[in-house]
Each structure stands twice: as structure tokens, then as C-alpha cells.
Amino acid sequence: MGRERRALLQVGLLALLLGAALGLVMLTEAMIAGACGQRPTAAHPFAAFQLLLSGSTAGYAPIDGCEFPVAPIRWLALGGLVVLIAGGTAAMIAYTRWQQSDAAFIADLKRRPGFASAREVRKYLSANAVLSNAKVLRPTLDRKPTPADVGWPLGESRGVDVYISIEDSVVLEAPPRGGKGFRVLISAILDWSGPLITTSTTNDNLTASYRSRQQRGTVHVFDPQGVSGLDRTLRYDPIRGCADPLVASQRGRAIINGTALGSSTTNGEWAESAATILTTLLHAAAVGNKTVAELHSWGSSPGLARGAVDILRMDGAPGWGDSLEAVLDGDPRQLGAQWFGVQGAVAPLAIPRIRENLTPRPEDEPFDPATFLSGENTLYLLGSSSGAGAMGGFLSAMLDDIVEVARKIALASPGSRLPLPLGLILDEIANMFRWEALPRVMADGGGRGICTLVSLQALSQAETSWSAAEATTIWSAATARILLGGAGDASHLRDIEALLGTRERRREQRSWNTEKIGHSVSEQHEKIALMTIDEIRRMPTGLGLLTYRNRRPALLELDGWIDRKDADTITAGKKQLESEQQTFFASRQ
Structure with a gap:
């Protein structure tokens, strides 16, 4: 846990304790006021805690004709403390679990200096970035270009839609069942604006994109081994043209x-x-x-x-x-x-x-x-x-x-x-x-x-x-x-x-002195892998x-x-x- 996060947690815990103490004081005096018709006068700042802990009302000035509801106050305060402790424990467990979750891991990565900022993503990887080279990439285009004419959408980064230019070569690396088809390839096939050739050993990509690609142009399936499950597929003659x-x-x-x-x-x-x-x-x-x-x-x-x-x-x-x-x-x-x-x-x-x-x-x-x-x-x-x-x-x-x-x-x-x-x-x-x-x-x-x-x-x-x-x-x-x-x-x-x-990490180092009571704190800056x-x-x-x-x-x-x-x-x-x-x-x- 970093120093900033630890300090934030300490402040939050202190605020919670102060809030609980203030709440108990207000609860005690509100119940007395409700029972006696007037707000009690405390002889010292800890009168409410004296009542809650010992049941003694000596910390408050007596009110004529009214007996303080000590037992209900103490029971209600105890119930409130139980709820507060249970809530705090549940919150701590939830926070501990969150720290081990994918969401916490992603949040930590996004905070790290070294990844592209939103400004960089907009400048180099956005729709406007690929459109800036439209005249070079599509010199024969006779209309106003769209992002789909010069690139294809990949995903989102820092809240900005990411586009890859049509002049880029791309390598996608993912293990089997890693989601490369579901999250990248099928959308890439669907979004490509122009003639497209795609290969596969299965028909997963074909099944998801075939009908949509038919709306763009003619679709050919070369499937000599019968993988596609289609009745009529393309017939290719490897001899054609070989007279040259x-x-x-x-x-x-x-x-x-x-x-x-x-x-x-x-x-x-x-x-x-x-x-x-x-x-x-x-x-x-x-x-x-x-x-x-x-x-x-x-x-x-x-x-x-x-x-x-x-x-x-x-x-x-x-x-x-x-x-x-x-x-x-x-x-x-x-x-x-x-x-x-x-x-x-x-x-x-x-x-x-x-x-x-x-x-x-x-x-x-x-x-x-x-x-x-x-x-x-x-x-x-x-x-x-x-x-x-x-x-x-x-x-x-x-x-x-x-x-x-x-x-x-x-x-x-x-x-x-x-x-x-x-x-x-x-x-x-x-x-x-x-x-x-x-x-x-x-x-x-x-x-x-x-x-x-x-x-x-x-x-x-x-x-x-x-x-x-x-x-x-x-x-x-x-x-x-x-x-x-x-x-x-x-x-x-x-x-x-x-x-x-790499990225820079700031780390505190504490050293204790056995001859003198106390310790010293030094701060170190080190470069570690992003x-x-x-x-x-x-x-x-x-x-x-x-x-x-x-x-x-x-x-x-x-x-x-x-x-x-x-x-x-x-x-x-x-x-x-x-x-x-x-x-x-x-x-x-």
C-alpha cells in the first residue's frame, strides 16, 4: 500500500471514529430532550459517554419533574455501535476483496505514469488522428472521408475511441479462448471498409460476420475441406493463369x-x-x-x-x-x-x-x-x-x-x-x-x-x-x-x-536508532517496470x-x-x- 493511500485510510478511520462519537452524543441528548421536553445541560464534555458507559446521569444537570431514560438510551446506543461495527467490518472485508479483484488491478494500472494519457490517445489513436492522413491514405476518394474509410475501431482508452490506421500492420497475440475473436477479430471483419480476405481454421468468425459482409458486397467462401457448412462455396482453379x-x-x-x-x-x-x-x-x-x-x-x-x-x-x-x-x-x-x-x-x-x-x-x-x-x-x-x-x-x-x-x-x-x-x-x-x-x-x-x-x-x-x-x-x-x-x-x-x-516509484524507508529513542525516515526514488x-x-x-x-x-x-x-x-x-x-x-x- 502506498504512502498516500495509507494516509488516506488513516484520515478516513479517524473521521469515522469522530463521527461515531459525535453521533452518540447527539443521540443521547436528543433522547433526553424528547423525554423531558428540553435539551439537557452538560457539566463537562464527556457527560454523554459517562451516561452510556456507567449509566450515571451526574454529568447532566437535573431537569425538574423528569427522569432520564437511561436504559433505552444505552440499549439504542449499543445497537447503533453493533450496526456500526458490523458495517465497518463488512466494508473492510469488501475493500480487502476489492483489492484482489480485476477492477482494482485495472484501476491501479490506469493510475500508473507511463501509459498513454487521454491527450496522447486523442492525438495519435483517435478518429481525428486517422482522418488527418485521409488525403494520403485515400487519394482517389471523391467525398468527405469518415473514420471507417481510413481506419477501423479497436476499442476504448481513457474514454477515447481508439482507431488503427489502414496503413498500419497489426499483430494480435492471445492464448486459445482468450477472446481475440469475440473482442477484436469479428468486429474488425465487420468494420473493414474495402475488399477483405480473412482466414480461419473454424467457422466462428464466418458465422458471426457472413450476413453483415453480404450487405457490403459479394462474399466468397473457399472451403475445400467442408468446414463452413455451406452448400455452395467458391471453386478456385490453381492452373488458371499459369500459361504465363x-x-x-x-x-x-x-x-x-x-x-x-x-x-x-x-x-x-x-x-x-x-x-x-x-x-x-x-x-x-x-x-x-x-x-x-x-x-x-x-x-x-x-x-x-x-x-x-x-x-x-x-x-x-x-x-x-x-x-x-x-x-x-x-x-x-x-x-x-x-x-x-x-x-x-x-x-x-x-x-x-x-x-x-x-x-x-x-x-x-x-x-x-x-x-x-x-x-x-x-x-x-x-x-x-x-x-x-x-x-x-x-x-x-x-x-x-x-x-x-x-x-x-x-x-x-x-x-x-x-x-x-x-x-x-x-x-x-x-x-x-x-x-x-x-x-x-x-x-x-x-x-x-x-x-x-x-x-x-x-x-x-x-x-x-x-x-x-x-x-x-x-x-x-x-x-x-x-x-x-x-x-x-x-x-x-x-x-x-x-x-x-519503466515508471518511477517513490518508497519510504524507516530506520530505528537503538541508542536514541526514535526513528528516521528516508525517501527513495527507483525505476521499476511499467x-x-x-x-x-x-x-x-x-x-x-x-x-x-x-x-x-x-x-x-x-x-x-x-x-x-x-x-x-x-x-x-x-x-x-x-x-x-x-x-x-x-x-x-
Whole structure:
């Protein structure tokens, strides 16, 4: 307990005792006046206490014809004291419990010097702050901008609504069931103004936001593993566009890097070989008008890939057929190692449902990234990186395709920015696939109108999918970092503790002198961590910690999406979609 709080408690206790004593005196004399018709005259200041303690009325001058009601006064005073003591005890217990509560913890944090003040929040993180850069962020906007045009609301700090600019890259770190979807991601999906791509291994975010995003534009769901519970989902052709050797090269690399081999830090050489082979197979399938069925056949066995050589020699890029044949005629032991990654990448195509989702029907309109980026459209990428049907490679390729098209559109637009900013809300991406371009997009995407929000359970999760250096790049490239309570990695929390900085604490030190009666008091000033590792870990639900650029950290109050003004509309859409999902899954069973 600090010196100020201790002094305040002592003053309060003294005031309570004085008030109780004064109340007893007033009670005693009021009852005497009521019984005798006049106020008694006290012989000394302690006459009332003499009556209450001993029952003696000698402290008051007698009143003719009236006997003081001593017994009722003493009983009523005793009852009052019992009530006062009971009330004081209850108040002390309640205060002690409050001191151990989340509310007291939050109140203590808010009092600490070192966190962003209300003035700082208004200056750097408010709606007006993001609007101040509207001309730069949205150079083609032909109307008066709103905060939603140049940012998205995150929560509240010091009574001010906090906004993150669309040029910021964001990392959200929270443990499983830590509330990141309920308090941050779903609202971010709902509020994004522009084309949006969001990933997830479950359909929680989809269920809560699907109907609302339909009010903004076209909604696509790419769900080859059947997670969404929707009857009709997007069909994506990974071969489309690969007649262009550059597109084939980018897509082949993205597919391999999105698999387990691509995420391995010790098999980089074999991943490169697999990407080269898959690139030639994609190019051959495109120029030969083949489907993913043929792609699967070629990739599953080097012997079956001979057909791709003939196509490449006839219609493919010069020399590509000879290059593939050289690989096929090479050392069989080397060939097996080179082909291992290709086999893993095309393995999901053996599952009929997945193969169907990668084979558009004649009546299906091809998915065009440029058309998607031209409106407030939404793409949900759902899948898992585990099991025989792991779709990480193809999900990575699709995401990579759209971002590359977005970059080209941005370079051809005023200010080298997308006319409509592209949002990438990547929930559980580390559990889905390794998107090789993520560190680069985090670092420079904001300057092109590509805002990335990556959700992680821990930084070590990113180190598993990417390398330790790439995970550090992702963390460092984020201009806004949001941390929720419950993290368990002590070394990472220690880094965050250092990142938050220090505060000054004033401490009294008392020393006693045995030779002379008395003591001396000295005051010391010391620097301590703004928040300790334990305090960061035990931040309560609804509280978040934001570090933004080179500003002081801010405490965030994060409400769930059910507290939004449009919560009733969201809930109605959620219930409707859940009913459809239940019907779908029941029919599948």
C-alpha cells in the first residue's frame, strides 16, 4: 500500500471514529430532550459517554419533574455501535476483496505514469488522428472521408475511441479462448471498409460476420475441406493463369511453401527443387488445357509426368520441356528426394471433394482478383494444415495471387495505393499454412493500401511456421501490437516488459536508532517496470495492451461484438446461418 493511500485510510478511520462519537452524543441528548421536553445541560464534555458507559446521569444537570431514560438510551446506543461495527467490518472485508479483484488491478494500472494519457490517445489513436492522413491514405476518394474509410475501431482508452490506421500492420497475440475473436477479430471483419480476405481454421468468425459482409458486397467462401457448412462455396482453379511462366513460377512456389516441406527450416534445398518441378507441371497443365486431375497424376509419380514433357516441348516456354525431362532422367535417388515435395503438395487432390473444389464447372464464373479488389467484397479462406486433405499450399497460392494483383493495381493508381484498401485479417494462419510473403507484406504493404492483421496464440507459433528470424520480422514490422492476458511464454513476456518501459516509484524507508529513542525516515526514488511479467500475464478479460509505433503503450477496454449497436442484426444473421450449417452437417451425416 502506498504512502498516500495509507494516509488516506488513516484520515478516513479517524473521521469515522469522530463521527461515531459525535453521533452518540447527539443521540443521547436528543433522547433526553424528547423525554423531558428540553435539551439537557452538560457539566463537562464527556457527560454523554459517562451516561452510556456507567449509566450515571451526574454529568447532566437535573431537569425538574423528569427522569432520564437511561436504559433505552444505552440499549439504542449499543445497537447503533453493533450496526456500526458490523458495517465497518463488512466494508473492510469488501475493500480487502476489492483489492484482489480485476477492477482494482485495472484501476491501479490506469493510475500508473507511463501509459498513454487521454491527450496522447486523442492525438495519435483517435478518429481525428486517422482522418488527418485521409488525403494520403485515400487519394482517389471523391467525398468527405469518415473514420471507417481510413481506419477501423479497436476499442476504448481513457474514454477515447481508439482507431488503427489502414496503413498500419497489426499483430494480435492471445492464448486459445482468450477472446481475440469475440473482442477484436469479428468486429474488425465487420468494420473493414474495402475488399477483405480473412482466414480461419473454424467457422466462428464466418458465422458471426457472413450476413453483415453480404450487405457490403459479394462474399466468397473457399472451403475445400467442408468446414463452413455451406452448400455452395467458391471453386478456385490453381492452373488458371499459369500459361504465363511468371505466374506459374509464383504459384508453384506459393503452393510448396504453404506445405509442411515449405515450413521446414532444414529442407530448403528440396523445397526449392519441388517448387521448380511443380512450376513446370502447372505451366504444362495450363498450356495443355488440363485439369487438376492430370496435375495430380503428374505430381504423384515421376513416371506419369512424361506426358507433361511433350506438352511443354510443343506449347510451353522454351526449354521447360527439356528441363523437366532432365530431372526425370536424372539419378533415381536424387529424383525421389526432389519429387517428395511435389507429391505432398498434390496429395490433397486425391480426395474427390477437394478436387471438385479446385475444378470450376462451366457455369461457374471464374474468380478474378481484379474484380474482387474493385468493391467491398469478402473472401473467407477456411482450412487446416493437418491430415491427408491439408490445403495449406493451395490456400497460400490463392492468397498470394490476390496480393500480387493488388500490388500491381496499387502501382498503377494515384499515390501508388489501392483505390480501396485491402484488408488481410489472418486468424490462425500459422495453423493453416506458411505464407512466405507475410513478412514482406507486413513490412511494406501499408504503403500500398494493404493492411495486415495477424492473429497468433504466441510468437513461438510463428517461429514454427516461419523461421525465428522471420517471426521476429513479423513482430517487428507490426506498427501496432495488441496483447491480451493469459500468455505463458516467460521469455517473450520478458521482452514485452522491456518494450513497455519503466515508471518511477517513490518508497519510504524507516530506520530505528537503538541508542536514541526514535526513528528516521528516508525517501527513495527507483525505476521499476511499467508492468511486470506476471501483471502482463494476468490482464483480465476485456483489457488489452497496445503498443503503437514509438508512442507510449495504451490500455485498451475491449468490448465483445454483442455490445455493438448493430448486435441484434449480427445475432439474427448468425442464427440464420447456424441453422443452415446444422442442416448441412446433418445431411452429410
